Amino acid sequence: MKLEQQDITLTKLDRNASMPYELLLLADPSKELVDSYLHQSQIFIASKKEEVLGVIVLLPLSDEIIEIKNIAVKPPFQKLGIGSFLIENAIQVATGGEYKSICIGTANSSIGQIYLYQKLGFELSEIKNNFFISNYPDPIYENGIQAKHMLVFTKIL
Ligand code: ACO
Numbered sequence: 001m002k003l004e005q006q007d008i009t010l011t012k013l014d015r016n017a018s019m020p021y022e023l024l025l026l027a028d029p030s031k032e033l034v035d036s037y038l039h040q041s042q043i044f045i046a047s048k049k050e051e052v053l054g055v056i057v058l059l060p061l062s063d064e065i066i067e068i069k070n071i072a073v074k075p076p077f078q079k080l081g082i083g084s085f086l087i088e089n090a091i092q093v094a095t096g097g098e099y100k101s102i103c104i105g106t107a108n109s110s111i112g113q114i115y116l117y118q119k120l121g122f123e124l125s126e127i128k129n130n131f132f133i134s135n136y137p138d139p140i141y142e143n144g145i146q147a148k149h150m151l152v153f154t155k156i157l
Helices: 021-027 031-038 082-095 111-119 131-135
Strands: 009-013 042-048 051-060 065-073 101-107 123-128 150-156
Touching (some): 021 031, 021 051, 031 051, 031 065, 051 082, 082 111, 101 111, 111 150
Parallel strands (some): 065 101
Antiparallel strands (some): 009 042, 101 150, 123 150
């Protein structure tokens, strides 16, 4: 069952607000890395009534490209359409037609995410070989596959 979009509220967080780290760290286990981009980013949360269900963090890379640095949905609420809602709605609010493209990086092992981003119109644009081996201290496995390379997907706006 999908959540109805009208039940979900999208709110832009002030950079001084308390951050939903329990969600942010689901997408990126390194708090140090998360903190390194939060202060330059636009942060949006999806909530239902008072409960925060998801977060998306958008960081401009140049005048033309904006990157989704982090997206996460609370586990019990995953696969109900909130991730798609965040990607589609936050992009509109954050970019306001200013940027030519939006990109997102994910691991070669993140099968569901690779499916989701392509379903929403993103196309594979770059492979950063051995990114996860070089940047994280311990090996990461998902779906029985080692996360080695970062796949970058880009959508033309
Ligand atoms: N495995 C299989 N399918 C998936 C997965 C998954 N992990 N995630 C989403 N999908 C599918 C859904 O089943 C759905 O398919 P359908 O449209 O055919 O029914 C489609 O993708 C859309 O899914 P949503 O419900 O819109 O996505 P969701 O609300 O679950 O959010 C997200 C997706 C953000 C990836 C969520 O699963 C999550 O928080 N995962 C943990 C954190 C994470 O991995 N974040 C991304 C890291 S990369 C980065 O942050 C830049």
